Amino acid sequence: MAKTELFTIILPVLAASALATVPTRLVYQSPTGLWFENIAVRPSSEFLLTSISSPTLLTLDPHSKNITLDDVYTFPNATGLTGIAECDPDIYAVVAAQIIVGMARAIPGSIVIWRVDHTHKPPRATRIAPIPQSDFINGLAQVPGQPGIVLAADAILGAVYEISMHTGEVRIAIQDELMAPTPGARGGINGLHVCDETLYFTNTALAIFARIPFEVCDGSVRATGPVEILVNLPSDGQPKIDDFALDRGGRAWATVHPGELLLLSPQLNGTWRQQTVAGDPNGTIFDQPTSAAFGRRSPVDEETLYVTTATGQIVALNSEAL
Numbered sequence: 001m002a003k004t005e006l007f008t009i010i011l012p013v014l015a016a017s018a019l020a021t022v023p024t025r026l027v028y029q030s031p032t033g034l035w036f037e038n039i040a041v042r043p044s045s046e047f048l049l050t051s052i053s054s055p056t057l058l059t060l061d062p063h064s065k066n067i068t069l070d071d072v073y074t075f076p077n078a079t080g081l082t083g084i085a086e087c088d089p090d091i092y093a094v095v096a097a098q099i100i101v102g103m104a105r106a107i108p109g110s111i112v113i114w115r116v117d118h119t120h121k122p123p124r125a126t127r128i129a130p131i132p133q134s135d136f137i138n139g140l141a142q143v144p145g146q147p148g149i150v151l152a153a154d155a156i157l158g159a160v161y162e163i164s165m166h167t168g169e170v171r172i173a174i175q176d177e178l179m180a181p182t183p184g185a186r187g188g189i190n191g192l193h194v195c196d197e198t199l200y201f202t203n204t205a206l207a208i209f210a211r212i213p214f215e216v217c218d219g220s221v222r223a224t225g226p227v228e229i230l231v232n233l234p235s236d237g238q239p240k241i242d243d244f245a246l247d248r249g250g251r252a253w254a255t256v257h258p259g260e261l262l263l264l265s266p267q268l269n270g271t272w273r274q275q276t277v278a279g280d281p282n283g284t285i286f287d288q289p290t291s292a293a294f295g296r297r298s299p300v301d302e303e304t305l306y307v308t309t310a311t312g313q314i315v316a317l318n319s320e321a322l
């Protein structure tokens, strides 16, 4: 008993002293505390933002002197949006659904993938395909070099769908128990991103960051090896790790609830180092961080990481400041 108490007192102190803090800047705070779920950065460097509690795709220019959050398009028959990914230049795949927010589930049959074309003014939205076989899609990822293909994370089935944004075809490309939730947990695979024919993902229930190699054969994605767990994150049974962004150095910047940003870096001996680089367990800087993306405006902006939160914040930091 005494030992347990000692640990609960000492651990936060150790965690705080091990913190390599990178300065952060609050770019935007939604006045209503709107839940930002995901972010895509346009070639123009403007942001597209989704919210699980609003059916409206939003946009914001982080470089504007007077930042405003503006509507792009409101999807019919939806209450919220989850993943967003650029599937062709300045054209985006977006997941819309009737979401049961506290449950991280969708009303069965309500999930639809849409295409939002920003090369048109005003942007043109097209319904691409329903995904009736899924009860919840979380992240979406583009596959570099494969225009029109996106991968979608089914957090309940523990699978990744391949979706052709050109034909509307949806098929399970990869299914693995390391993508599934644990019994009773709300969601397994959460964020997913592709680099060099490798799919990196987080599984919130299992508190892991992992990857699986794949190839694209005749336009179809298929795994070429097993899932490899790269990092086991601390977990007290509470869901913690959310989405992440990959940088050009192959490092992952992962958002962790309630308020931290973790840097996961591959080491020469094949292990991965994990460091808390910003935030604290009280959520003073990031309050429930949900996703992250790099800017695209200039070389400096490409090193700037923008983090969204479930409390309506967008926080920027310099990823080279360590």
Ligand SMILES: *[C@@H]1O[C@H](CO)[C@@H](O)[C@H](O)[C@H]1NC(C)=O
Residues within 6 Å of the ligand: 066, 068
């Ligand atoms: C910022 O934009 C809003 C909305 O367009 C406007 O109401 C407000 O006056 C602007 N503020 C400044 C300082 O320009």
Ligand SMILES: *[C@@H]1O[C@H](CO)[C@@H](O)[C@H](O)[C@H]1NC(C)=O
Residues within 6 Å of the ligand: 076, 077
């Ligand atoms: C919305 O849902 C209703 C009933 O569920 C259906 O009849 C209608 O076609 C849907 N509309 C769109 C645009 O999907």
Ligand SMILES: *[C@@H]1O[C@H](CO)[C@@H](O)[C@H](O)[C@H]1NC(C)=O
Residues within 6 Å of the ligand: 267, 268, 269, 270, 271
């Ligand atoms: C791998 O390298 C890192 C960084 O040099 C080191 O901290 C770690 O102990 C090494 N792990 C193994 C298993 O060799």
Ligand SMILES: *[C@@H]1O[C@H](CO)[C@@H](O)[C@H](O)[C@H]1NC(C)=O
Residues within 6 Å of the ligand: 016, 280, 281, 282, 284
């Ligand atoms: C978090 O909040 C608690 C209670 O207000 C406080 O004692 C603690 O110092 C805070 N920790 C950090 C890292 O800010």
